[in-house]
Amino acid sequence: xxxxxxxxxxxxxxxxxxxxxxxxxxxxGVLKPFWEALPxxxxxxxxxEQNMTGVAAGMxxxxxxxxxxxxxxxxxxxxxxxxxxDCAYHNANVNVICVGGGYVYGSLGMSHHATxxxxxxxxxxxxxxxxxxxxxxxxxxxxxxxxxQGTCYLRLGRGGEKRVNxxxxxxxxxxxxxxxxxxxxxxxxxxxxxxxxxxxxxIACDSLEEQGIGVEQxxxxxxxxxxxxxxxxxxxxxxxxxxVEEHNIVGGFGSAVAEVLCEYGTGTKLHRIGINDFYCIEVxxxxxxxxxxxxxxxxxINKVKDIISE
Amino acid sequence: xxxxxxxxxxxxxxxxxxxxxxxxxxGAILSVADIMGxxxxxxxxxxxxxxxxxxxxxxxxxxxxxxxxxxxxLAENGFFSVEELKTHYADGSRLSGHVSHHLPGVDFSTGxxxxxxxxxxxxALAAKQDGKSFRxxxxxxxxxxxxxSVWEAAEFANHFKLDNLVAIVDHNHxxxxxxxxxTLEVDMEKRWKGFxxxxxxxxxxxxxxxxxxxxxxxxxxxxxxVVIANTVKGKGISFMQNDILWHYRFPHQxxxxxxxxxxxxxxxxxxxxxPYTPDGCPExxxxxxxxxxTVSETYHPTYYTREVEER
Numbered sequence: 001x002x003x004x005x006x007x008x009x010x011x012x013x014x015x016x017x018x019x020x021x022x023x024x025x026x027x028x029g030v031l032k033p034f035w036e037a038l039p040x041x042x043x044x045x046x047x048x049e050q051n052m053t054g055v056a057a058g059m060x061x062x063x064x065x066x067x068x069x070x071x072x073x074x075x076x077x078x079x080x081x082x083x084x085x086d087c088a089y090h091n092a093n094v095n096v097i098c099v100g101g102g103y104v105y106g107s108l109g110m111s112h113h114a115t116x117x118x119x120x121x122x123x124x125x126x127x128x129x130x131x132x133x134x135x136x137x138x139x140x141x142x143x144x145x146x147x148x149q150g151t152c153y154l155r156l157g158r159g160g161e162k163r164v165n166x167x168x169x170x171x172x173x174x175x176x177x178x179x180x181x182x183x184x185x186x187x188x189x190x191x192x193x194x195x196x197x198x199x200x201x202x203i204a205c206d207s208l209e210e211q212g213i214g215v216e217q218x219x220x221x222x223x224x225x226x227x228x229x230x231x232x233x234x235x236x237x238x239x240x241x242x243x244v245e246e247h248n249i250v251g252g253f254g255s256a257v258a259e260v261l262c263e264y265g266t267g268t269k270l271h272r273i274g275i276n277d278f279y280c281i282e283v284x285x286x287x288x289x290x291x292x293x294x295x296x297x298x299x300x301i302n303k304v305k306d307i308i309s310e
Numbered sequence: 311x312x313x314x315x316x317x318x319x320x321x322x323x324x325x326x327x328x329x330x331x332x333x334x335x336x337g338a339i340l341s342v343a344d345i346m347g348x349x350x351x352x353x354x355x356x357x358x359x360x361x362x363x364x365x366x367x368x369x370x371x372x373x374x375x376x377x378x379x380x381x382x383x384l385a386e387n388g389f390f391s392v393e394e395l396k397t398h399y400a401d402g403s404r405l406s407g408h409v410s411h412h413l414p415g416v417d418f419s420t421g422x423x424x425x426x427x428x429x430x431x432x433x434a435l436a437a438k439q440d441g442k443s444f445r446x447x448x449x450x451x452x453x454x455x456x457x458x459s460v461w462e463a464a465e466f467a468n469h470f471k472l473d474n475l476v477a478i479v480d481h482n483h484x485x486x487x488x489x490x491x492x493t494l495e496v497d498m499e500k501r502w503k504g505f506x507x508x509x510x511x512x513x514x515x516x517x518x519x520x521x522x523x524x525x526x527x528x529x530x531x532x533x534x535x536v537v538i539a540n541t542v543k544g545k546g547i548s549f550m551q552n553d554i555l556w557h558y559r560f561p562h563q564x565x566x567x568x569x570x571x572x573x574x575x576x577x578x579x580x581x582x583x584x585p586y587t588p589d590g591c592p593e594x595x596x597x598x599x600x601x602x603x604t605v606s607e608t609y610h611p612t613y614y615t616r617e618v619e620e621r
Contacts, residue, residue, distance in 0.1 A: 020439075040439065046469075051428045051462035058432020061418070062440070082459075085422055086429055090411065 001157045001196065002099045004135040006034055008142045009067065013038045019146060020059055024052045024070040030099070030159075031069065049074050053082035053094070060092035065146055071100040072112045076121060076153065087151040088126040094152075095145050096121075101131060101155040101195055102246030103280070103289040110279050114155070118194075119251025121153040122224045128173055129224040131155040131253075133198030134164050137221045140171035148173065157196030158286070164202050166219070176227035179217040180205060182238075188214030189304060190234040193244040194223050194253040197295060201244045204300035213308065226256045228264075235266040240307055242271045244300055246290065249274040273303050313517045314579045316386055317347025321546050323382035323395050325570050326586050328560040331399035333407055337556035338376040338451065341482035341514070341541040345449060348520040349478075350383040354447065358388040361414040367444050368433045370418045372426020373451035373480060374408035380416065381405050389415035392585060424457025426450065427477060431467045434475040434534075445527070449478045453485025455501070456494055464505040471532040473508075476524065479536060480514065482543035484554055502536045514539025547573050549596065565594040 010033060013019040021034055022043045035042045045052035049070060056066040068075055075096050076083065087094040098114060105112035122129050130145065130152060132138035138156060145152045166179050179202070182188040189208075193201040198219050205215045216238070218230055234241055241261070243254035254272030261270055275293050282292055290296040294303070324339035349369070357363040371380045378398060385392045390413065397403035404413050408421030420426050430448035437444055454460065467475050481498055483490050490496065502509045508529045512519040520539065527535035543557070544550030547570045561567045568591035575590040584590070 043435070043470075045466060046462075048459075048462035048466065050424070050459040051431070051466050054425055054428025054459070054463065055432035055435065055466065058429040058434075058446075059436045060432075061429070062433055062436035062442075064436055081422055082425060082428070085419065086425055089419060 001132065001135050001138045001161045002030055002159050005097070005138050005142050005156060006030060008139045010034050010037050012143065012146050013041050016065065017041060018063060019065045019067070021067045021069060022052055022056050022059070024049045024068070024074055026070050026074070027099075049079040050082050053079040053096070054086050056094045057082065057086035057090060057092045060087070060094045061090060065093050065095075067095045067097055069097045069099070071098065072105055072114045073117060076114070076117045080120065083121070083127070083151065084124055088124050091126055091150050093149055095154055096152070097154045097156065099156050099158065101157055102197065103286040104158040106284055106286045106289040109283070110281065113280055115246070115248050115275055115280075116251070117153075117155060118223055118245070118247050118253060119255070122251065122256065126151055127224070128152045128222065129155070130173065130222050131195035132221045133193065133195060133219040134161055136163050136166070136168065137171070137219065140168055141221055144171050144173055155195060161196050162199055164198055164219070174222050174225040174227060176218045176220045176230040179219060180209070180215060182214035182216040185212065185214030187212065187308060188216065188238065189308060190216045190218070190238040190241045191244065191304070192218045192220055192241065192257060194220045195246055197244050197246040197290075200290060200295065200297045201300060203297035204304070207297065207301050208304055213304070220253065223253050223256055226260060228260050231257055231260045232264050235261055235264055235268045238268060240269050240271060242273060242300070242304055244295065245274045246295060247274055248277055250277050271303065271307055273300055311351055311386065312579065313344075313347040313351040313521070315582050316351050316383060317344045317517070318574065318577070318579050318582055319386050320346055320379050320382040322571070322574055322584055322586070323385075324378045325547075325561055325567070325574070327378045327382075327395055327398040329563065329567050330396055332560050333378070333399045334558045334560065335375045335378070335407075336560060337484070337544040337550055337553070338373065338480070338482065339379045340545045340547065340550065341543045342373070342376050342379050342449065342480045343545070344515045344517060344541070345478055345480060345520060345539055346379045346383045348517050348524065349447065350387055352521050353524045355444070356387070356415070358415070361389060364442070365444060368417055368430065368446045370420060370426040370430050370448045371409050372420050372448050373423065373454050374420030377405070377407060377409040380409055381413070384413070384415040387415075389413070423451065423454040424459040427460050427463035428466070430477070431463050431472055431475055434467070434472040435470055437474055438472070445474050445476055447476045447478070449480060451485070452479055452481045452483065452490050452498060453493070455479065455496070455498070456485075461505065464502070464507065467534040468506045472534045473528060473532040475534040476527050477534070477536040478524075479538045480541055481538050482541045484543045484552070484557065486557055488554060498538050502538065506533065508533040508535040509538065510535065511538045511540065514541035515545055546577070565596050568592060568594040569596060
């Protein structure tokens, strides 16, 4: 996902020299192609994220389309006030790229688990929060936000995510995309996910279908603004909606869906699948930690089956 | 308008705006008044009829709490009416206590310390990349230099040889609760030299010295420039000078206001008319008890004890 984003940025940057990439001294091996292709549009700001973000705001206010780049919580929580005051309040064209949303850097420990960022960034006015589910969504999202004025948070996974099989004719900020229909099966649910946990969610949905459960699956590459129409439509047609995110269940994607559902007011029940409000002290890979906290395919399947068999 | 005239008017507006609004930071407004006066007469390039003019010098007041000083400088330069200054802090006003960019002539909102230098550096870098010739100015507080982000930006600006970046430190030697050196002791000059900037130290109330330092900041090594302007907090009103109380207290109606205005009138530059009290105020003398509550020893005894004991 990150490599396809950088490839896309190089293409865009070659057409538009006001596109600038500013890194907080991270991206070894990832950013090199951009650095080599467009050295005058690349800035390494050093390990100093507050300054990186303030500099990006200043460059953006001079007419540049700036992307900041770092991993985990460094481009977001470490410099949150610079995002709020310097970028968002001034509606500066700064796109904050985080590589490593969720447990990508699982083995490195809690400092590197980006598991509250969606909630925090979602709370900032003027900030779009975009969490692509696969490389296709990521490429389209980058193209879109590069040409959209304002501050945006782009939360990526790692490298090597599979492309899920879906066709997006036109990517729009704030739109969810349907991956499969529930059909006319008597037992059916809606499953929404955001971000790279899409890969686990797709496996889970395949399995649920095989077990005779109708699944209407959506990927939400945008958490803010959220696609209210899809949520309301599903609320009219399903008794149970499940949300899946590699993020704390407090304030994140599930919460965003809950806000819409509650105000809309059908009897649909929402079930949030995510990290149940704790810091993960276990050591292990992303795959291992997803399993431990119950957000891998197996965890999703079990949760759905438990609920609908109640 | 001369810089001396503008600086005087900034002080006079500052007294009026804080008195009317009950607003804070008159001490910091008075310390920075001469710096702002010089910048907005003899240094900054701007066009009041076209505030977004691309050739303008960029300016950020990073110590946003002295917002009244930039509002006064802009109003006196015709960006908006002087009358509007009286709405400072008021319901529905555009003039927030800390600087707001929702006003013509203000490029950037501040209020949280330690942000302005990075943004000014980003603008300076963009100017270099785009071959533009404007300079990027930023005024910092000395207390503000406690913020680590200032030093992130200092490293960055030096590395990228941003010789079009000019920082001015309003070094009034006091911060929110105490003197700077009682808070986190620092040698301002040494610190900026340590970051390898082009460092110029001046008397921040000497207009000729400020002009000389700020007119041409180019240097053979292409370093960013910092002008450390040694100032006095509360400068120009004797009972406010060097008294931490006036970081937050506003001049109350009665002797505080009258004595402040009359003291400014003693040094009114030729050609300036006081827009509020053209003939000054009725004479009043400081109340003995009143004066007592304006000295620091009685204002915040817990932190001041150490200083008193040491004397």
